[in-house]
Amino acid sequence: MSTQFSIYYNSLENQKYLRQIIESGAGKLVESHDLAHLPAQAVNGIDVVFLEYQESNPELDHWIEKIAANPRSPAIFLYFKEISTNNLWKALRLGAKECFTFPIQEEDFRQAVKRLVARTEVRKISAKPTQVISFLGCKGGVGTSFLVANLASLLAQEHRGKVLVVDLDLGFGQLNYFFDVHPEHTLIEVIENIEKLDIIYLQNIFCPIGDNRYLLPAPARLEEAEIINAGHVEKIITYLKNNLGFRxxxxxxxxxxxEITMKALELSESLVLVTAQSIPGLSNAKKMLDTLGLLKLKGLEVEVWVNCWDRQHELTVSDAENFLGKTIAGTITCDHQQASFSVNEGKLLVETSPRHPISADLKLMAGKISPEDTPEKTNGSGWKWLQRLWSKKKP
Ligand SMILES: Nc1ncnc2c1ncn2[C@@H]1O[C@H](COP(=O)(O)OP(=O)(O)OP(=O)(O)O)[C@@H](O)[C@H]1O
Ligand SMILES: [Mg+2]
Structure with missing residues (x-):
């Protein structure tokens, strides 16, 4: 379906011009309004309000700001008589999604619509049921977020399915840095609207982090994190799982x-426990496995993955398995330099270096999560591991 526009114009001449631009970009003009008669709200069902901006009109600024602040509203594209740094700053502050000036290049306009469509793609429903996978570090800094970020990219690639990443590290979530995005909205806004969740609202809250994948960011401030409780998490995850069509x-x-993690686990199909190749890491993993054993969470499949794996290390896989009394699902190669470079640059390693051993191991992990897609054969450390694991499982 084409993108639906409404025009808000000051002069009839510009109304005509904007209509022509919309139609040349394969958009559909649904309605237009004179700026002198601004409606209280943007009309339902519209994707974009394309507005001819008028300088020195505080009422108009206020209206734009009000519409842009509401995640249920359409996106706002502004058309300026002339573009200047001041105008751009102003547009940014008001919450406009895109800015244009005369003459509008058709290609620029098409790209802007494409960006918007990427955002709204989230509405499409997956044919397969949503699978919720939680990732829990056995210790701080074992690479949990690194694995989640890279896996999100792998799972979304090749149209395997739509992926939503939820940052439940409420106080210190930093997943936005891994994807190099600057989210406008966070989990805290979802909490504020928890009694009236709907699909379009949430779709505007999610931050696109690439094709087919979105992020629900952690609160930006520490004090905001404190108001979130397990009841909120239950409502949100249940709604996301049942209504948004993510794979x-x-x-x-x-x-x-x-209690926040426990609620997430109750609603998950599987849990990936991430640990390190060290006595403290494995000892925490054992504690967590024991607790999870006592809790007997129904239907939760638990896997242990060891990140930062060094083949030369004195702790072997069988040492770890003997100690934990559990098979280790796989290992991820250690490369401090590359991993830290990718995190600091905000560029996912699986995208910049798809053949790196860490990427190869992560592809195996993604292949395990989504077994219908054959994982590529690689030289990653996990490969032999999984071979061994699979052969063990055969009757
Ligand atoms: N396979 C790896 N090899 C080497 N370094 C790694 C690997 N995976 C992650 N790292 C490094 O570990 C650092 C910490 O990663 P990350 O932030 O994902 O940890 P975390 O477990 O999420 O931490 P926290 O518990 O604080 O949330 C990253 O900056 C990255 O450089
Ligand atoms: Mg983390």
């Missing part, structure tokens, strides 16, 4: 087995 929801639970 996968990946939850970064940080490294606390607290």
């Amino acid at each position: 996968w929801i990946l939850i970064d639970c940080c490294h606390q087995l607290d």
